[in-house]
Amino acid sequence: MSCQIDIKGLVKRFGDNTVLNGIDLCLQPGERMAIIGPSGTGKSTLLRCLNYLDRPEEGRITIGDLTVDAENAQKSDILALRRRTGFVFQNYALFANKTARANIMEGLTTVRGWSKAQATERADQILSQIGLGDRGDSYPAAMSGGQQQRVGIGRAMALDAELLLFDEPTSALDPEWVGEVLDLIRRVADGRQTMLIVTHEMQFAREIADRIVFMEGGRIVEQGPPSQIFGNAQDDRTRAFLRRVG
Amino acid sequence: MLDLIPVIASYVPLTLFMAIMSMIAGLALAAVMAVIRVIKVPYLHRIVAVFISFFRGTPLLVQLFLFYFGLPQLVSGLQNLDGVSAAIIGLTLHFSAYMAESIRGAILGVDRSQWEAAASVGMTQKQVLTRIILPQAARTAAPTLMNYFIDIIKSTSLAFTLGVTEMMGAAQKEASSTFLYPEAFLVVAVFYWVIVETLSAGQRRLEHRLGKAVSR
Ligand SMILES: Nc1ncnc2c1ncn2[C@@H]1O[C@H](COP(=O)(O)OP(=O)(O)O)[C@@H](O)[C@H]1O
Ligand SMILES: [Mg+2]
Numbered sequence: 001m002s003c004q005i006d007i008k009g010l011v012k013r014f015g016d017n018t019v020l021n022g023i024d025l026c027l028q029p030g031e032r033m034a035i036i037g038p039s040g041t042g043k044s045t046l047l048r049c050l051n052y053l054d055r056p057e058e059g060r061i062t063i064g065d066l067t068v069d070a071e072n073a074q075k076s077d078i079l080a081l082r083r084r085t086g087f088v089f090q091n092y093a094l095f096a097n098k099t100a101r102a103n104i105m106e107g108l109t110t111v112r113g114w115s116k117a118q119a120t121e122r123a124d125q126i127l128s129q130i131g132l133g134d135r136g137d138s139y140p141a142a143m144s145g146g147q148q149q150r151v152g153i154g155r156a157m158a159l160d161a162e163l164l165l166f167d168e169p170t171s172a173l174d175p176e177w178v179g180e181v182l183d184l185i186r187r188v189a190d191g192r193q194t195m196l197i198v199t200h201e202m203q204f205a206r207e208i209a210d211r212i213v214f215m216e217g218g219r220i221v222e223q224g225p226p227s228q229i230f231g232n233a234q235d236d237r238t239r240a241f242l243r244r245v246g
Numbered sequence: 247m248l249d250l251i252p253v254i255a256s257y258v259p260l261t262l263f264m265a266i267m268s269m270i271a272g273l274a275l276a277a278v279m280a281v282i283r284v285i286k287v288p289y290l291h292r293i294v295a296v297f298i299s300f301f302r303g304t305p306l307l308v309q310l311f312l313f314y315f316g317l318p319q320l321v322s323g324l325q326n327l328d329g330v331s332a333a334i335i336g337l338t339l340h341f342s343a344y345m346a347e348s349i350r351g352a353i354l355g356v357d358r359s360q361w362e363a364a365a366s367v368g369m370t371q372k373q374v375l376t377r378i379i380l381p382q383a384a385r386t387a388a389p390t391l392m393n394y395f396i397d398i399i400k401s402t403s404l405a406f407t408l409g410v411t412e413m414m415g416a417a418q419k420e421a422s423s424t425f426l427y428p429e430a431f432l433v434v435a436v437f438y439w440v441i442v443e444t445l446s447a448g449q450r451r452l453e454h455r456l457g458k459a460v461s462r
Contacts (some may be wrong), residue, residue, distance in 0.1 A: 053362050083368040088404035093363035110377060125445060201436045 004029040005163050010059035010070075012218075018192070020056065020183035021218040027163070030192035032196050037215035038241060043198040044090075045213070047068050047165045049086050050196070051167060052078045059086055061108075069166045083111060086156030088166040092148040094140040096146070100151045101136035105160045126154045130184055146177025150184055156186065161225045164188065166197040202245060206230055247429040250298040250420055254433050256417045257439070264330060265413065267335035272398070273391065275338065276345035281375060284353045285347070301369060307404055309380040310336040314408045333405035340401075341394050352383035358446070392449045396442050403438070413432035413437055 003026035012020040019042045029034055035043050048054040050061060056070040068077045094103050108119040128134050130150040140148050149169060154162055169185060170178045174191045175236045181239045182204050189208040191193065199205050203228065205212060212229040214222045214237075233239045267394065279294045307378065312333035317325045356379050364374040403414035415436050421430035 002285035051366050053366060064358065079368055079370065082366055086364075087366035088361075089359060089363060089366075091359055093357075095378050097385070099379065106364075106377070107369075110373050111368040151286065153368065 003027060004031075004064060006060075006062040007050070008055050008060045008062075010046070010049055010061070012045055012056045013056060019218050023218075023220060025213070025220070027194055027196070030123055030211050031193055032189045032192075032194070033196050033208070033211045033213060034053075035196060035198045035208035035215055036205060036211045037221075041215050042218040043163070043215055044167050044211070045155075047087070047196065047198060049165050050163070050165055051082055051085050051192065053087070053194065055100060083159065084161045086161035086164045088149075088152050088156050088164065088169050089116045090168045091146070091172050092140070092152040094148055094151055094155070099137050100132060100143065100147075100154075103140070103151055104154045106158050107155065116238055122158060123154075126158055128221065129157075129187075130154045131180070144177060145173045146180045146189055149181045153181070153184055162194060164193055164195040166195065166199070168198050168200065170199070170201060200229070200245065202242075214241065216241070247426060247433065248293050250417075250426070250430055251432045253392040253420055254416055254437055257411065257413045259439065260330070260410075261324065261399065261402050261413045262441075264334055264337065264402045264405060265395070267334050268398050268402075271334070271338040271347055271397050272394075275342040276349055276379070279342065279346040280349035280353060283381075285371070285375075298343040298346055302341050302347075306336065306340050306401060309340055310404055310408060312336075322440065329405060329408035329410035332408055333402065333410060337398055337401060341398055343403055345387075345391055348387050348394075349383060352387035353379055355386055356382045359370050366373070388456075389449070389453065396445060399441060399445075400438060 005025070005026040005027035005159050009022060010020050010023040011018065021042075022048060024242070025033075035202055037043055044130040046056055049056040051057075052068075052073070055073070059070050061068045061081065063081065066077075066080055066084060068081050068195050073094060075151065094100075095106060098106065101120070104123040105116075108114060108122060109112040116235070124136065126131070127133050130153065132150060132154075135143065135147060138147075140151070143151070152170070153166075166185065173181060180202075185197070186204075186208055197205070197209070207226075211223060212226050212231060213220055214233075214235070217235050222229065222233060223237045229238065230242065233242065249451060278296065282294050283291050310333060313336045314327065314329060317332075318327050360378055360382065364378040365371075369377065403410060405412050406415040406418060409415075417430045417434035421427045424430070
């Protein structure tokens, strides 16, 4: 089968620190991929490069019929890429000056040119999907971490992106809110939304992912179905990491 | 002394006109300059830095004289520049320099993740600024900007040195014709004071409301 998302030779350096050292990945349509690995290994940087929040020095990103080449990416390519990817941030990063509903509407009205009425209707649908049907008028500052992250996910869902990127979506949460956010991500995953999720929740990754990618030192060390990575990892580094995280 | 009150009061509109015009123009200019500095528009941001440095580094009175007495000799189109216009131009440029710096500080105070989240949904840089960053920066900068507005109101009294009869000018005229010097200047002082206090009270109420809005 052909790749819906095709990443080739992605390289990212900060000064003379090479953080991504030639990443190749292929996601099938509807594939849910989890990235695991020690911290400082470049997992966040990889997701950020896929959204051009960090600009890679080398490599090609293809999403559907759009290809963005690091060597000659123009502003318009980057905007087009971002329209096809949704990003869920570790710290939620909701627009602080906007209500929950307006956070979800923003991409629809400002970026996709929907009318306010259409966007409101869609946002209200999403609010009830994420279990916040009654919090549409709340500002982020008045919501719990769990609620904020659910809005963060709703904001990304609203874009109907071909690829959703989750960067440790539960790491900043108090333990009491982790469950509700994982439940929501599980439901998004059940809809066969193509997604890349960086997580330290091994049990969760094993449950929802079609494929686990183990990264270390800016490289992909090993990848395969959860049963293989968690049950029968081939690489010593993978096994050592999994022993450490329990 | 009571006779002075209606006389001075009739000049309140001119004082407010100069202050409001200078504030509006100054704010617009300040926002543009702040953005130019934050996103470091090539070349332009250096020019803006020099502009700000000059208008913060020289006395307002000198700047007003420069515009009123100096410019008309240098630029032929400005020969008929009246005192009110010169005062508004001077106040605008002077205070825009200060306000640009406080808006810039407020923009830099907006968390980087707000820029990234806005970019990640596909907004252009202009949309990120106008829809997400500037509204948040405005809220932070509002109290400081309000203080500059108060400063502008008080500084309009310098227009009197350009021959404009505004509140201060009127007080001076009344004083010299009636010899009621202490009375005239006391009345005008109280007028400034009341205007400023009214604004401050409004500002406190507004801040209270804004504070409540985001914690709903
Ligand atoms: N903006 C940046 N400037 C310089 N170095 C950075 C920046 N962002 C990340 N790094 C470096 O890149 C490496 C990988 O970071 P990151 O992608 O956050 O790792 P992970 O998400 O796997 O923990 C780290 O060594 C980090 O210090
Ligand atoms: Mg990370």
